Amino acid sequence: MRTKTDFEPLLVAFLCHWCAYTGADFAGSAGIKYPASVRIVRVMCTGRVDPLFVLKAFREGADGVLVSGCHPGDCHYVDGNIKAMRREPLLAAMLEQLGIERERFQLVWVSASEGEKFARVVTEMTDTLRELGPLNLKGGEQLG
Amino acid sequence: MAKLKLAVYWTAACGGCDMAMLDMGERVLELDRVADIVLWPLVADFKYSDVRQMEDNAIDICLLHGAVRNEENRQMAELLRQKSRVLVALGSCACFGGIPGLANFFDRQEIFTWVYLESQSTDNAGGVCPQTSARVPEGELTLPEFFDTVLTLDQVVDVDYYIPGCPPTTEMLWQAIQTLTGDQLPPKGTVFAGSKTLCDRCTRQKEGKSITGFRRLAAVDIDLQRCFLEQGIVCCGPATRSGCGGRCLRANMPCRGCFGPTEHVRDQGARLVGAIAAMIASDHREEIEKISHLLPVPDDPAATFYRFSLPHSLLKRKRKENAS
Numbered sequence: 001m002r003t004k005t006d007f008e009p010l011l012v013a014f015l016c017h018w019c020a021y022t023g024a025d026f027a028g029s030a031g032i033k034y035p036a037s038v039r040i041v042r043v044m045c046t047g048r049v050d051p052l053f054v055l056k057a058f059r060e061g062a063d064g065v066l067v068s069g070c071h072p073g074d075c076h077y078v079d080g081n082i083k084a085m086r087r088e089p090l091l092a093a094m095l096e097q098l099g100i101e102r103e104r105f106q107l108v109w110v111s112a113s114e115g116e117k118f119a120r121v122v123t124e125m126t127d128t129l130r131e132l133g134p135l136n137l138k139g140g141e142q143l144g
Numbered sequence: 145m146a147k148l149k150l151a152v153y154w155t156a157a158c159g160g161c162d163m164a165m166l167d168m169g170e171r172v173l174e175l176d177r178v179a180d181i182v183l184w185p186l187v188a189d190f191k192y193s194d195v196r197q198m199e200d201n202a203i204d205i206c207l208l209h210g211a212v213r214n215e216e217n218r219q220m221a222e223l224l225r226q227k228s229r230v231l232v233a234l235g236s237c238a239c240f241g242g243i244p245g246l247a248n249f250f251d252r253q254e255i256f257t258w259v260y261l262e263s264q265s266t267d268n269a270g271g272v273c274p275q276t277s278a279r280v281p282e283g284e285l286t287l288p289e290f291f292d293t294v295l296t297l298d299q300v301v302d303v304d305y306y307i308p309g310c311p312p313t314t315e316m317l318w319q320a321i322q323t324l325t326g327d328q329l330p331p332k333g334t335v336f337a338g339s340k341t342l343c344d345r346c347t348r349q350k351e352g353k354s355i356t357g358f359r360r361l362a363a364v365d366i367d368l369q370r371c372f373l374e375q376g377i378v379c380c381g382p383a384t385r386s387g388c389g390g391r392c393l394r395a396n397m398p399c400r401g402c403f404g405p406t407e408h409v410r411d412q413g414a415r416l417v418g419a420i421a422a423m424i425a426s427d428h429r430e431e432i433e434k435i436s437h438l439l440p441v442p443d444d445p446a447a448t449f450y451r452f453s454l455p456h457s458l459l460k461r462k463r464k465e466n467a468s
Contacts, residue, residue: 052414055458072427085429087421089436090445094413097249097446099463137463 002134009129011038011122012062014049016069018076020110020118023068027115034119035126038066045069046107047080051091054105058095061138064104064129066121071109081109103128104135148204148325150175151183151195152234153224155217156244156294157210161235162186164311165207168318178325179205192220201229205324207307209234211244211455212295215276216288225301230324236310238297240404241455243310246447248454248461251292292464296455306335310402310452313388337387341406342399345386350374354425358438361398372398373423378439378448383415402452411458413449420449 015021021042027034039062043049046069057065067084075081088107095105106125110118154162166172166186182203183190206228212218225231236242247255256273260266278285297303307320320336323329338345350371359376366372372379372393380401381393388403405412426432439445450457 050414051417052411052458055411055414059458079427082427083422086424086426086432087417089433090417090421090439091414093436094417094446094449097444097462098459099465135463137459 002136004133007130007134009037009063009126009134010061011035011064011066011125011129012041012057013038013066013068013122014041014043014046014053015110016046016076016081017042017044019070019074019112020046020068022112023110023114023118025115026113027119030115032115032119034122037126037129038122045075045077045080046084047075047077047082049084051087054091054095058100058104058135058137063132063135064106064125066125067105067107068110068118068121071111074111100135101132103132148179149182149202150179151203151206151224151228152181152186153183153206153208153220154185155208155210155220155238155297156213157235157237157242159186160311161207161209161237164235164309164314164317167314169314171318175321175325192223195223195227198227200226203228205230205232207232207234208297209238210297211237211241212291212297212300213244213247214288214290218291218295218300219288221297221300230304230329231297231301232305232307232320232324233297233303234307235312236308236402236404236452238303239306239308239456240453241294241296242402242452245294245296245453245455246451247294249447250462251464252290256290293461294455299455304332305330306333306337308335308337308385308403309388312336313391315389316387335385335407337385337403339407340386341382342384342386342388342390342393342403343381346371346381346390346393348372348393353423355423355435356425357435366396368396373420378420380412380416380449380451382419383409383412383449400451401449404453404456412453413446413457416449417445 015024024040046067049067054065069081072081084107092102092105096102108121181188183195206224208224212221233239237244260268260273261271274287274290276287276289316336348371349369351374353374355376357376358378361377366375377398379398381399383405384399384401385403385406392399401412409415424432424435426435
């Protein structure tokens with residue numbers, strides 16, 4: 001089991017192809033530093049991120065999950081990001097009841113040109129997760 | 145042909161599935177024509193030792209209803225698996241954890257503290273809580289260990305068939321029993337219920353799902369013909385397996401999800417979050433937040449969406465702080 005002292009957070013980020021993923025790419029090519037804690041999963045749209053994906057990421061060992069895509073109004077598919085936005089409060093409330101703190105799940109808009117914002121979001125979220133400590137869902141299965 | 149040997153047993157359950165069996169009426173007598181009952185605590189006095197003395201696979205069909213909550217439940221599940229050719233998870237508790245599974249929002253310590261020490265109706269000056277073993281002048285007394293987490297039957301033993309429902313309908317039960325006592329058994333893992341969602345089977349009028357607020361059933365005059373969701377009343381139909389015949393809907397009650405998820409839904413709660421959230425008629429974050437917090441059971445989406453299936457869900461329980 002990972003403890004708070006010896007722990008580097010694992011952040012799973014679902015990034016939309018058109019905005020946040022391109023933004024992350026931009027951060028890379030501009031040489032902006034951000035923590036290696038993030039594991040990026042490219043999706044075509046934040047609207048594609050089923051609440052199940054988020055649960056599964058936590059189940060498989062993520063300490064935090066970031067969903068990021070185009071600002072409202074900029075969605076490549078008109079309103080996929082609005083769909084993601086509608087799911088957020090219910091899913092977050094459900095996660096909290098299951099013992100997963102609110103800060104561990106975030107929905108943030110990052111455009112293709114906001115490399116710096118992407119780096120900042122990942123850095124801040126990693127710091128928050130370090131404060132919260134490991135989630136330890138994976139392996140915590142001694143159910144009896 | 146020799147008569148089949150039938151066992152019915154319950155673990156952590158309310159007994160409603162037993163009642164559903166009895167509700168089959170005179171068909172119970174038909175059942176008696178094809179099968180001898182070798183264990184059924186509700187109707188006859190058999191002892192655990194009777195079961196232990198049987199040969200392995202001596203029971204042809206065992207219908208087990210109830211979740212696995214303590215060590216006695218687990219031992220009996222394992223024993224009956226060993227003695228039965230066909231083991232059927234009967235009812236929502238055995239299939240998905242059911243209502244007892246809601247205890248997975250707590251752990252043993254929290255449950256004991258509330259039930260035996262803190263609840264208003266408790267008078268327990270000595271602060272006595274259940275222990276697995278206690279010394280008394282007459283000797284040692286033992287109790288089965290109470291688990292931190294409620295389990296589904298198939299998390300403990302191999303299960304052949306599933307009959308969901310809280311309780312299963314008598315028609316479903318009778319069909320399942322006829323199939324299981326027939327010549328040809330269906331493929332392992334068969335669920336004796338519908339394959340589509342309840343929404344797919346629902347006959348209420350559907351015009352378009354776009355809502356600006358959630359409402360409590362008791363607080364509104366509902367349109368008796370129209371879809372509950374379209375009226376802002378939470379209904380678990382979009383993620384719940386059909387097969388119940390819409391008995392709640394016909395009584396003008398929304399679906400509570402007792403048939404569990406369909407084959408294509410891994411996690412009932414996740415699917416319901418998606419389905420319910422999609423109806424919110426707003427493009428503004430603050431407004432969406434406000435509407436979401438108007439759920440009829442305030443701040444309780446998890447128990448609303450996982451009412452019968454928390455132990456079966458992807459996360460199985462509320463996170464344990466010191467999980468190892």
